[in-house]
Amino acid sequence: MNLLRFAVRRVAEMAATLLIASFVVFGAMYLAPGSPASFLLSGRSASPEAVAAINAQYHLDAPFAVRYLRWLGDMVQGDFGRSFTYRTDVSGLLADRLPTTLLLIAMALTVVVAAGLFLGRIAAVRGGATDAAVLISTTIAVGTPSFVAAVLLQGLFAVKLGWFPSSGSGDGLLDTLWHLTLPAVALALYLIGMLARVTRSAMLEALDSEHVTVARSRGVPERHVIRRHVMRNALGTVLTTGGLIVSTLLVCTILVETAFSVGGIGQLLELATSTKDFPTVQAISLIIVALFMAVNLLVDLLLPVVDPRITLGTKGAAA
Incomplete structure (x- = not known):
C-alpha cells in the first residue's frame, strides 16, 4: 500500500477513535458519584438558587447530549474549558505542565x-x-x-x-x-x-x-x-x-x-x-x-x- 494512502487512512482511523474516546471520557466522568457543583461548594450548604446558578455557569443544567456536543466543539477549537479546582483555563494549566x-x-x-x-x-x-x-x-x-x-x-x-x-x-x-x-x-x-x-x-x-x-x-x-x-x-x-x-x-x-x-x-x-x-x-x-x-x-x-x-x-x- 502507498505510504501516503496508509498514513491518511490511519489518521482517519485515529480521528474516529478519538471521537469514540471523547464520548467515553465525557460520559464516564458524569457517571462518577457526586457532582461538580458539590465540589465547587466545598461541602457548604447552599440554596437551590445558588446551586442552579453554578450549574448554569458551567452548563451543568443542559441535557447530556447538548453538554457533550458543546464540549466537543470547544475541544476541537482548542478550548478545554475552565478548571473547577484552579478556576482558570485548562489550556493554560496544560501549557505550563x-x-x-x-x-x-x-x-x-x-x-x-x-x-x-x-x-x-x-x-x-x-x-x-x-x-x-x-x-x-x-x-x-x-x-x-x-x-x-x-x-x-x-x-x-x-x-x-x-x-x-x-x-x-x-x-x-x-x-x-x-x-x-x-x-x-x-x-x-x-x-x-x-x-x-x-x-x-x-x-x-x-x-x-x-x-x-x-x-x-x-x-x-x-x-x-x-x-x-x-x-x-x-x-x-x-x-x-x-x-x-x-x-x-x-x-x-x-x-x-x-x-x-x-x-x-x-x-x-x-x-x-x-x-x-x-x-x-x-x-x-x-x-x-x-x-x-x-x-x-x-x-x-x-x-x-x-x-x-x-x-x-x-x-x-x-x-
Whole structure:
C-alpha cells in the first residue's frame, strides 16, 4: 500500500477513535458519584438558587447530549474549558505542565532505549555468565513497579546520600534535567528490563538464521555480522514494542510525578481526579489517548524503513 494512502487512512482511523474516546471520557466522568457543583461548594450548604446558578455557569443544567456536543466543539477549537479546582483555563494549566511531562518521558525513553538495547545485545552476543547476569538483573527490574522504584531511589539517592533533589521540577533547563533524573530512572527501570529481554530474544533468533551462518562462512568479521545482519533484523521486533513502552510511560508517569512532586500533567491528573475536576481530567485523558495513537502510527511508518521485509498491508504494517 502507498505510504501516503496508509498514513491518511490511519489518521482517519485515529480521528474516529478519538471521537469514540471523547464520548467515553465525557460520559464516564458524569457517571462518577457526586457532582461538580458539590465540589465547587466545598461541602457548604447552599440554596437551590445558588446551586442552579453554578450549574448554569458551567452548563451543568443542559441535557447530556447538548453538554457533550458543546464540549466537543470547544475541544476541537482548542478550548478545554475552565478548571473547577484552579478556576482558570485548562489550556493554560496544560501549557505550563505538559512540557515537564514530555521532557520526563523523553529522558526516561532515552534511558530505556540506551540501557535496554545495550543489555540485550551483550546478553545475546556474549552469553554465559554475562547472559545470566543480565537475565537476573532484568528479572529484578521487571519485578519492580515504578512507584516502588521511585520510593527506593528517592530514599537512597535523594534523602540518604543527597545526590539528587527529592522533589520538584527545578528552574531552567539544566536544573530541570537534574530534578528529573531520579524520576526518569524510576520510570525507566521496569521498561529497561522488558526491552533488554525483547532485544536478547530477537537477537538470539537472528543469530540462528541462515543468512547469518552464510555471512560467517564467507569470512565476514563478527562485528559486521552483529551490526548489519543480527542487530538490524532484531530492530523490527524491538520497534514493535515502542507503542507498549510509550503507553507504559504515559501511565506510570502519574505515579512517579506524584511521588517526586513533579509539576507535570501526571500529578495534575491525579489531583484533578480526586477533586472531580471534570474539564481537566477529560482534557488530559484525551491528550494521553492522542499521544498513544500518534506513537503507534509512527512505529507503523518506521517499521518498513527499519526492516524492508515488512510492508504496509491493508490493515496496517504486516510482515
